[in-house]
Amino acid sequence: MKMLGQKNNRDNREGLKGWLNPLRYGWERVSYWLQRLTGIFLLVYFVGHVFETSSLVGGRNAWDTMLEMTQTTWGHTFLIMVIGASTFHSANGIRLIFTHVGIGLGKPGRPDYPYYPSSLNTRQRSGIWIALILTAVAMLYGANVLLGGD
Amino acid sequence: MNGISKLALKESQIMKIHYITGILALFVVAVHILMRLVVPYSSSLEYAHVIANYHNIFYAILLESILVLISIHGFNGVRVILLELRQSKIWENSVTITTIIAMIVLVSYGTRTIILANGLGL
């Protein structure tokens, strides 16, 4: 944005703790926070995954050594978190794409007191809850497959 | 520098790419995971099974598309987060260049694995 005069002043900006604390403004803020954290977490996992699968080119021994390192209880717990993160990021991401194109938000109108913002409606909140429920279900399924044995 | 700025995409174009890569990635990753679920989990990780997957050209293309789509989506996401943290020309240009380079490195490294594994014997 082009600013009209005056240099940017960072004084009293909330900074990182402004978005790291999700508890003050309701479910939408929690969803924003989770979407960010899961996104960062998934990218870290993805880079690691590309690296771990590259052991394939080292032959069977390299692959088996990598499996020994990663197929542990801790490795599986980490994978369950990845399953949860990717489920939430996907489900909530789809909800966000819909909202970003103006779908599911209600129409602008004439506000009457007490004001209820139409963009923070039950449909949106249900979307967040559904994403959280799907996350829990996916994590339970993942735990069953990874930790419960074949 | 003028030539580079002519190549620069508008933010709306970048974000369209972000949404499209996100949706497409969801589908290809779903197929990737479903392919794993058709066999028991532990045997899906056996060397022979994995190499056989890489020999299937369609599966190799699927993996390559996951690699490209998630790299674009993920590194653009990181770019957005980093751009919001600090505002200065040096920081913003560094963030853009670094994320593009990281994206290219990761795609190249992953593609190398796919190509080599595709050519490996069992």
Add this chain to the structure above:
Amino acid sequence: MRELDNMTVKSDKKAGCDPRDDSFDLKKTTLRVFRTNTAQGKDSHFDSLVVPVQRWTTVLDSLLYAKSYLDSSIGIRYSCRMASCGSCGMKINGIPRLACYTKISELEDPVVVCEPLPNFPVIRDLVTDFTQFFNHHKSINPYIQNLNYDKTEKIDEVSSSHSHRQSREEVDKYLQFSYCIKCGLCYSACPTVATDTKFPGPQALAQLYRYYADSRDAGKNRLNIVDDRHGLWRCHFAGSCSKVCPKGVDPALGIQLLRSYMLGISKDKRNV
């Protein structure tokens, strides 16, 4: 007049509510007020002030009581006392609110913590500097642009009334966004504004939608103004702006609708 007095007494018969009643219960609350003076380079601290509170006492009422009877040096900005001017925005118990619009009884907390609005530079105590905020507002050209009308229409009564005619549906598209009082609460609650000084913030973006959606406006460059690294796309729909807005403006809705125009999902009447 006598009758009127009796009527008032009758209607206020609820126990503990009428100050003229012996059983009237005057409660007290503690205000913790943020104090600083940036010009004099003084360290910030909180002052605790005990003030009387009734069921209808607002935070602004109690701050003005404290300023009148306990410490006249408290710095606050206020004007209308009825949520119309947008001057008394501050962080009250962790959330940006208008002091005149927040009843202490609704906070349900024995201590009321008053701090300056986050994301605004502090001048003194609870008074913040809105220069940057207003600059962002100005940068989106917050006025109707209609060059065709200015150049070609004859300024006579018939043509000017005709050119401004709008249907109810056309008005409804932007009316709620024009209720913005520029109090800065949304700007203060926004997680992107918390770190991004170039991001115009929910207020400016919602105002951009307000003018963009106005059928009288023909501005051709409106969307391009915010189609950059720190523009419209840095909104991630955390919804905090709409949560704190005291006038039901719902800036988050305006921003998402603006984005749907930019993505080409909603068709633009002007083919911008």
